[in-house]
Amino acid sequence: ETAPPFPLSALEWAFSVIRSRAFQLDENLFGLPPVLDMANHSPEPNANFRLADDKSFVELYALRDIPAGEEATISYLTYVPDVPFSAAQPPSLSLRRMMAQYGF
Numbered sequence: 001e002t003a004p005p006f007p008l009s010a011l012e013w014a015f016s017v018i019r020s021r022a023f024q025l026d027e028n029l030f031g032l033p034p035v036l037d038m039a040n041h042s043p044e045p046n047a048n049f050r051l052a053d054d055k056s057f058v059e060l061y062a063l064r065d066i067p068a069g070e071e072a073t074i075s076y077l078t079y080v081p082d083v084p085f086s087a088a089q090p091p092s093l094s095l096r097r098m099m100a101q102y103g104f
Contacts (some may be wrong), residue, residue: 025051025058033058042073049074 021037022030029051036049036058049060066072 039074041076045073045075047072
């Protein structure tokens with residue numbers, strides 16, 4: 001028995017979810033950590049994330065003291081742990097990547 005047809009629109013939806021919400025957790029690993037995709041981007045983030053050494057969880061941690069009531073923000077362009085994206089890749093690439101991946 002064959003599987004029912006898989007509509008192209010469903011594939012496009014799934015691809016867009018993964019493309020816009022996946023985080024690069026290390027050089028060869030991408031993931032969809034629950035709740036982390038709700039964090040907003042900032043060019044000057046006050047938080048970052050990293051994959052645990054045993055790769056069992058993703059940790060969100062503060063880069064500086066965050067006062068009560070201030071939103072914790074991350075850089076969507078950071079994948080090198082503890083290194084701002086601008087230090088890892090040139091700014092012109094970051095602008096192109098933001099537009100292509102996130103639409104802004």
